[in-house]
Amino acid sequence: KNEVEQSPQNLTAQEGEFITINCSYSVGISALHWLQQHPGGGIVSLFMLSSGKKKHGRLIATINIQEKHSSLHITASHPRDSAVYICAVRRNTDKLIFGTGTRLQVFP
């Protein structure tokens, strides 16, 4: 079993819908990253958080350290949000452990 699990694996939504992607991990971490990869594109770091909540535009990331769980929310989703969203955790070393990603498609 992977140390970082994401759900759902695939997600489709209509434009304007509120979207939640979940990430659970089974190891102690120092930080958690949410990353975005558009088809054929590189990886963009959306958030890095170690506690609480962060917001950037229509994106909100939360983390509960006790429950070893994080969520990425997208409000008022748009077709340009279509991408693979990846959760990755950092342990006490510098390397990241990645989830398998959630493929999101937002239809107009």
Next chain:
Amino acid sequence: EAGVTQFPSHSVIEKGQTVTLRCDPISGHDNLYWYRRVMGKEIKFLLHFVKESKQDESGMPNNRFLAERTGGTYSTLKVQPAELEDSGVYFCASSQERGTSGANVLTFGAGSRLTVL
């Protein structure tokens, strides 16, 4: 500011050949990481440089893979001889600060897709 640049974007080679991937990190970033995603699997860590030194190479799959970062600037990842299972996307990332949660911003390159036939 230029981002992390990787070259080539796509390489197609035959089994047994050699390929060298290059990563140019953001100028001034001491930390440079190589990651790999093989088909259908999650991205996995390969190794981490701090300047020109290998800090952690625990993810390197075998001795067919050689990474270098001469002078602490750009890095190369050579696969020799390439095997079919080496096919995948190789990502490079760089950051300025090291290891402290909440302190370092990690910037990824667009990746180099390797196809071994």
